Amino acid sequence: MYVVALTLSCLFLALMFGMFVCSRWLLAxxxxxxxxxxxxxxxxxxxxxxxxxxxxxxxNQAQSYLLRVVALTNATDVGDGYLLNVGTNTxxxxxxYVTRLRGVTDAKSRHxxxxxxxxxxxxxxxxxxxxxxxxxxNDPTLFDKWAVKNGESFxxxxxxxx
Amino acid sequence: MTAKIQTFSSHGDRTLLxxxxxxxxxxxxxxxxxxxxxxxxxxxxDMATGERIEKVTREQNEVLxxxxxxxx
Numbered sequence: 001m002y003v004v005a006l007t008l009s010c011l012f013l014a015l016m017f018g019m020f021v022c023s024r025w026l027l028a029x030x031x032x033x034x035x036x037x038x039x040x041x042x043x044x045x046x047x048x049x050x051x052x053x054x055x056x057x058x059x060n061q062a063q064s065y066l067l068r069v070v071a072l073t074n075a076t077d078v079g080d081g082y083l084l085n086v087g088t089n090t091x092x093x094x095x096x097y098v099t100r101l102r103g104v105t106d107a108k109s110r111h112x113x114x115x116x117x118x119x120x121x122x123x124x125x126x127x128x129x130x131x132x133x134x135x136x137x138n139d140p141t142l143f144d145k146w147a148v149k150n151g152e153s154f155x156x157x158x159x160x161x162x
Numbered sequence: 163m164t165a166k167i168q169t170f171s172s173h174g175d176r177t178l179l180x181x182x183x184x185x186x187x188x189x190x191x192x193x194x195x196x197x198x199x200x201x202x203x204x205x206x207x208d209m210a211t212g213e214r215i216e217k218v219t220r221e222q223n224e225v226l227x228x229x230x231x232x233x234x
Contacts, residue, residue: 059174146232
């Protein structure tokens with residue numbers, strides 16, 4: 001009787017773990033679950049999963065991606081944010097908010113500051129900043145849209161996403 | 163040579179799709195990207211130039227799907 005109960009408990013735990021892993025993939029909206037196909041992947045793949053997704057590893061990945069985006073957008077790290085020049089605009093991009101330092105006079109709105117957020121609240125801050133840098137570099141008018149249309153989501157092409 | 167379609171997530175950057183640009187059916191790749199954009203609103207950026215792209219070609223080896231951003 002004890003053995004049966006123990007076996008059922010183990011099966012239940014394994015099922016819960018499987019559901020947890022699958023839900024993380026589904027929530028991320030993955031097209032194909034080809035995440036990190038590594039060579040020489042150990043047999044105990046679940047340990048590898050936890051290693052790749054440890055908070056420190058995620059932070060490091062996010063930080064290195066941000067550095068690439070900073071270089072691509074010619075932004076400058078000023079300590080408490082990133083200065084981004086786009087046309088006549090200069091933005092100071094920080095986590096969750098952007099300040100327009102230059103370009104207010106010819107802009108569509110007089111806003112100097114706006115908050116921004118991505119639907120995935122758990123995204124590392126470095127990747128939130130990288131997202132804002134890429135979007136503003138390609139379309140600086142997004143700043144005015146973020147400032148005026150409180151709570152509306154905008155795609156990179158400026159279209160509202162519902 | 164492998165090309166990658168990636169996105170940001172709560173787990174850091176995630177690879178959504180890997181393919182060989184020399185042999186892959188690019189219509190199929192773009193169809194998958196369109197489907198992902200329809201579901202999530204994310205749009206493709208070429209990570210060699212940092213520019214938004216309409217369609218992925220064989221020349222792009224790394225594409226980042228950038229999710230929508232809301233103001234507040």
